[in-house]
Amino acid sequence: MTGPGVEVPLRDIPTCFEGIIPSSICSVGPDGMPNVTFLSVVHLVDDRHVALSRQFFKKTDENTARNPLAQVGMVEPATGRQFYLDLRYDHTETSGPLFERMRTRLDAVAAYEGMTNVFHLKGVDVCEVLHCEMAPCDFPEGEAPRVVGLEKVEAFSAKVAAAEDLDELLRVALEGCEELLGCRHAFVMLVDETGQQLYTVASTGYASSGTGSEVWVGEGLVGLAAERRQSIRVTNMARDLMYAHAARGASAEGRDGPVIPLPGLPAVQSQLVIPMLAHRKLAGVLALQSETAGAFQAADECLASITASQVAMAMASLGSPEPVVAPEADSEVHPVQVKYYADDESVFLDNEYLIRGIAGGVLWRLLRSYQEEQRVEFSNRELRLDSTLALPDIKDNLEARLILLRKRLEERCDYLRIEKTARGRFRLVVTRPLTLVAADGAAVL
Numbered sequence: 001m002t003g004p005g006v007e008v009p010l011r012d013i014p015t016c017f018e019g020i021i022p023s024s025i026c027s028v029g030p031d032g033m034p035n036v037t038f039l040s041v042v043h044l045v046d047d048r049h050v051a052l053s054r055q056f057f058k059k060t061d062e063n064t065a066r067n068p069l070a071q072v073g074m075v076e077p078a079t080g081r082q083f084y085l086d087l088r089y090d091h092t093e094t095s096g097p098l099f100e101r102m103r104t105r106l107d108a109v110a111a112y113e114g115m116t117n118v119f120h121l122k123g124v125d126v127c128e129v130l131h132c133e134m135a136p137c138d139f140p141e142g143e144a145p146r147v148v149g150l151e152k153v154e155a156f157s158a159k160v161a162a163a164e165d166l167d168e169l170l171r172v173a174l175e176g177c178e179e180l181l182g183c184r185h186a187f188v189m190l191v192d193e194t195g196q197q198l199y200t201v202a203s204t205g206y207a208s209s210g211t212g213s214e215v216w217v218g219e220g221l222v223g224l225a226a227e228r229r230q231s232i233r234v235t236n237m238a239r240d241l242m243y244a245h246a247a248r249g250a251s252a253e254g255r256d257g258p259v260i261p262l263p264g265l266p267a268v269q270s271q272l273v274i275p276m277l278a279h280r281k282l283a284g285v286l287a288l289q290s291e292t293a294g295a296f297q298a299a300d301e302c303l304a305s306i307t308a309s310q311v312a313m314a315m316a317s318l319g320s321p322e323p324v325v326a327p328e329a330d331s332e333v334h335p336v337q338v339k340y341y342a343d344d345e346s347v348f349l350d351n352e353y354l355i356r357g358i359a360g361g362v363l364w365r366l367l368r369s370y371q372e373e374q375r376v377e378f379s380n381r382e383l384r385l386d387s388t389l390a391l392p393d394i395k396d397n398l399e400a401r402l403i404l405l406r407k408r409l410e411e412r413c414d415y416l417r418i419e420k421t422a423r424g425r426f427r428l429v430v431t432r433p434l435t436l437v438a439a440d441g442a443a444v445l
Helices: 057-064 097-114 149-164 166-181 220-228 237-243 300-318 358-373 381-383 399-414
Strands: 023-029 032-041 042-046 049-054 071-074 082-093 122-132 185-191 197-204 214-216 232-234 270-278 281-289 334-343 346-349 354-356 377-379 416-422 425-430 434-437
Touching: 023 057, 023 334, 023 434, 032 057, 042 354, 042 434, 049 082, 049 097, 049 232, 057 071, 057 354, 097 122, 097 220, 097 232, 149 166, 166 185, 166 197, 166 232, 166 237, 166 300, 197 220, 197 399, 220 270, 220 281, 232 300, 270 300, 281 300, 346 358, 354 358, 354 399, 358 399, 358 425, 358 434, 377 381, 381 399, 399 416
Parallel strands: 334 434
Antiparallel strands: 023 032, 023 071, 042 049, 049 122, 071 082, 082 122, 185 197, 185 281, 197 214, 232 270, 270 281, 334 346, 346 354, 377 425, 416 425
């Protein structure tokens, strides 16, 4: 279907399949009239096949039903090189792994705007590639692929294996995002005890850490990846969001209580979200962002998936670990009112929201022990055994919530903090007098 040109293996042009620049498809009707339209997704299946999303091109469907031959035009983003794929329709899939992967990729765009499933994928057309040709150009050489040496992967694995607790493991995970993937903006969310929500426990590279921010499983890019347990890679947010027509943030409407914003870049272009799975169970998600379109490619997705799996397995295998006088609160300073609402275990400091859920319940328990018994030294073990906290039977949950609590206190106040003193032990430091108030307004102490 094209003139003489250079035959190109599909594996040599991976960025053409990232959707950064829209691809076009040309089909021919029974009367010989060509029809050209644009595609949302061209997915590389293997060395001889591609998959096309069946969505909005009725005329293309009609043409290929009569004539199985078509041509797809693709552009390599970094170089501008153009490639033409001569295709022959093979079959359509309406279920299975390939269909689900492409459906998730399309739903991710709508999920970002709180409109999951707005793009209904009817099917996936699998086509045989008869010929792939590069159009003549003055600069025929493509960009060199980014290669990550195995020694870096080995070094990361060693750090994961050596991590002694969850706090260190999370730090290693975020450092690995930059060391292995060159990504300086990333965050980790863990699944809560109900399995219905995710909460941010660690982040790097953002003006605001987002510690304590929450997302429902199934909500947005992050929630969708968690719900379907599939990685989601969006390579050009600016282009893809042209398909969505709702204001960002609509998904948060109707949610009760204060909302902590997720970590995010103001001009994000690329996003990669990887579910963290251990023994087929969801532990959380690893999310990476970039202000550069096409920052994450298929090879990066594979590497990030390996990273997330290693961290999740390490979390599952961390053991459950088993008095120093803290500075006294300054009695000359006006006391801080700590108000606790039992219905959602939320805590407010001088009417400013701090935290809720399990972490809020733990803080309230610590502060009451501090006020009633003058205690400042605590252990993870005693909290796990405290029936009043009603902790779920999840091994990592308490440690993750303590990390969340420590980081929220660091961000929100300078008179309350949690300091780790040994494995499985920590100290509560209070430097201002406190007034504890229950939800009904009655002062506890």
